[in-house]
Each structure stands twice: as C-alpha cells, then as structure tokens.
Amino acid sequence: MVTTTKMHTNSNLGLYLVTDEASCLGRDFYWVVEEAVKGGVTMVQLREKSLSTRAFIDRAKRLKDLLETYNVPLIINDRIDVALAVDADGVHIGQSDMPFQAAHRLLGEGKIIGLSAEKQSDVLEAEHWNLSYLAVSPLFATPTKTDTEQPWELEGLQWAEMNSRHPLVVIGGLHTGNAREALQHGASGIAVVSAICSAPSPREAAQQLKTIITTPEPFK
Ligand code: TZP
Ligand code: MG
Numbered sequence: 001m002v003t004t005t006k007m008h009t010n011s012n013l014g015l016y017l018v019t020d021e022a023s024c025l026g027r028d029f030y031w032v033v034e035e036a037v038k039g040g041v042t043m044v045q046l047r048e049k050s051l052s053t054r055a056f057i058d059r060a061k062r063l064k065d066l067l068e069t070y071n072v073p074l075i076i077n078d079r080i081d082v083a084l085a086v087d088a089d090g091v092h093i094g095q096s097d098m099p100f101q102a103a104h105r106l107l108g109e110g111k112i113i114g115l116s117a118e119k120q121s122d123v124l125e126a127e128h129w130n131l132s133y134l135a136v137s138p139l140f141a142t143p144t145k146t147d148t149e150q151p152w153e154l155e156g157l158q159w160a161e162m163n164s165r166h167p168l169v170v171i172g173g174l175h176t177g178n179a180r181e182a183l184q185h186g187a188s189g190i191a192v193v194s195a196i197c198s199a200p201s202p203r204e205a206a207q208q209l210k211t212i213i214t215t216p217e218p219f220k
Pocket of ligand 1: 018137138139142143144145148171172173174191192193194195
C-alpha cells in the first residue's frame with residue numbers, strides 16, 4: 001500500500017472522548033468524563049451545541065481543572081473564543097466553522113487544531129494546513145449524529161490515509177467491535193461518544209478500547 005509520510009502531531013491521539021451530556025444517561029457529566037479518563041482516554045473534546053457562552057465557559061473551566069489533574073488535553077469544539085477564554089489545549093473545527101488560518105492566527109503557535117473531513121475534497125484541501133489531526137467523519141453511520149455526509153466506511157478511510165499527510169482520527173459508530181479494523185485501515189486515533197458516555201461503566205469501556213488501541217494485532 002502506498003503511504004504518505006505522516007506529519008508529526010502535537011496531540012495525543014489514541015483514545016479520544018467527545019463529550020455529549022445527553023449520551024451520559026442522566027449520570028453526572030464530570031463523573032462520566034473522569035471515569036473515562038481513569039480508563040485510559042488520552043484526549044477530551046468538549047462539544048456543546050446548545051449551552052449559552054457563559055455556561056460553555058463555566059463547563060470548560062471545570063473540565064480543564066479536572067483534566068489537568070490527569071495531564072489529559074482539553075479540546076473545545078467549534079468555539080475559538082471559548083478555547084482562548086479558558087486557555088484550552090486546542091480546538092476542533094468543522095467545515096463550516098472558522099477556517100484553519102483564522103483559528104491558527106487567533107490561537108497562536110503550540111495549540112492543537114483538529115479539523116473534520118467529510119468528503120475527499122476536504123482531505124485534499126487540508127493538505128495546505130498544518131493540522132494536529134484530521135478527523136474522518138463520520139466513519140460509520142451513527143444515531144448520535146444523523147446530519148452528516150455519507151459515511152466514509154473503511155475503503156474511504158484507506159483512501160484518506162493514502163492521500164493525507166495528517167494523522168487521522170476516526171469518529172462515528174466506533175466501538176470495541178470495529179476499532180481494530182479502523183486502526184488497520186489507517187486511523188491513528190479512535191474518537192467516540194456513545195461507546196464510552198453511554199456504557200454501563202465508562203471506565204471499563206475506555207479500558208477495553210484502550211487495550212485494542214495499544215495491543216498490536218496478533219500475527220496471523
Ligand atoms: N461527528 C461525527 S459522528 C459524531 C460526531 C460528533 C458522533 C459520534 O458519536 P458515536 O456515538 O461515537 O457514534
Ligand atoms: Mg463544528
């Protein structure tokens with residue numbers, strides 16, 4: 001297989017938790033995140049679509065304090081202003097959010113910037129930027145987010161791996177049953193919402209995913 005030389009990343013990909021309070025099944029949001037981190041999550045994205053700016057910042061501050069104890073980076077979804085306000089470790093932007101150059105100018109050097117790629121042209125355009133990672137989104141169809149483009153599926157992921165110099169994170173429908181396949185098709189990191197947030201034990205769910213990510217595939 002042809003592979004491009006991957007850029008070095010300043011982010012700790014691996015097991016990436018994307019938060020969604022509605023997926024936490026009524027349990028305390030911070031408890032779910034802390035359990036997930038204890039289970040091995042390496043990066044957390046605070047994704048809030050309906051909070052006021054004030055409430056978003058309050059939540060981001062509290063989460064930052066929590067994550068700092070574990071040395072786990074906090075990434076803010078969409079909102080560069082919120083990331084700056086709490087001095088988060090980085091941002092995750094989508095195709096209709098602030099463009100990469102503007103986000104980079106505002107954040108300065110040293111911050112993590114991840115971008116979602118929903119289609120092949122997004123992957124090719126992203127070659128112009130020095131992203132920390134590119135998220136192949138969604139990899140599979142997922143009830144957690146239904147307003148998406150066509151899922152990439154494994155063949156699409158493999159295409160992205162061959163055509164991008166960025167480390168790839170996959171999101172959408174990932175769980176213990178398909179994470180290894182995603183890694184084998186070029187993913188450097190696995191991002192999940194429900195596989196951890198909705199699990200009976202978020203800590204055990206994270207541990208199981210982490211084991212898959214850190215255990216090399218047995219030789220066949
Ligand atoms: N972006 C693309 S799919 C998705 C997001 C935020 C949701 C992923 O949720 P799940 O439960 O891990 O499938
Ligand atoms: Mg967005």
